Amino acid sequence: TTHYLFIVVVAVNSTLLTINAGDYIFYTDWMWTSFVVFSVSQSTMLAVGAIYYMLFTGVPGTATYYATIMTIYTWVAKGAWFALGYPYDFIVVPVWIPSAMLLDLTYWATRRNKHAAIIIGGTLIGLSFPLFNMVNLLLIRDPLEVAFKYPRPTLPAYMTPIEPQVGKFYNSPVALGSGAGAVLTVPIAALGAKLNTW
Numbered sequence: 001t002t003h004y005l006f007i008v009v010v011a012v013n014s015t016l017l018t019i020n021a022g023d024y025i026f027y028t029d030w031m032w033t034s035f036v037v038f039s040v041s042q043s044t045m046l047a048v049g050a051i052y053y054m055l056f057t058g059v060p061g062t063a064t065y066y067a068t069i070m071t072i073y074t075w076v077a078k079g080a081w082f083a084l085g086y087p088y089d090f091i092v093v094p095v096w097i098p099s100a101m102l103l104d105l106t107y108w109a110t111r112r113n114k115h116a117a118i119i120i121g122g123t124l125i126g127l128s129f130p131l132f133n134m135v136n137l138l139l140i141r142d143p144l145e146v147a148f149k150y151p152r153p154t155l156p157a158y159m160t161p162i163e164p165q166v167g168k169f170y171n172s173p174v175a176l177g178s179g180a181g182a183v184l185t186v187p188i189a190a191l192g193a194k195l196n197t198w
Contacts, residue, residue: 039130043181060108067100126181
C-alpha cells in the first residue's frame, strides 16, 4: 500500500509543480513574450517528472500517462477560466504528450536502459517540446489582443503589457528554447534519476 501511495504522491506533486513552474506559463500574454523561459522550465520539469515516474514503475508508456495527467489538469483549469467569462484562448494548454511519447519510445527501444532514457530521451524532450508548443501558439488568432482586452486579475501592474513587443528580445525563440531545453534537461533528469536510486 505504501508503495502505490508513494507513486500517487509523486505523480500528483510533480504534476502540480510542472503546471505551476513560473506561475504564468499558461496565459496568452506571457506564453509569447517569455517563450524561452517557458520552454526551459517546462521541458526540464517534464523530463524530471516523467523520467522519475517512468523509472520508478519501470514500464514504458508511463511518461505518456504522466503527460496526459498534466494535460487533463490544464484543460480543467482552462475550462474554469472560460466559465468565468474569459475567451477560449485566454489559457494555452502546453503540448506535453508528444515529447513524453518520444521519451517512452526511447526507453522501450533501448530495452529499458535508464541511462539512454535520460540522455537520449531528455534531449528529445528538450528539442521537441519548444517546437510542438510554437505550433500550438501559432494557432491562436491574436494573443496580444487577448492580453490587452483580458488582463489577468493576478497580474501585477509592472507586468501588464504596454505595447506589442513580441519577439523583440529574441531572434529565434524556437531555436533558443530548443537549445536551452535540450542542454538543461539531460543533467537535471539525471539528477532526478539519481534521487530515484537512493
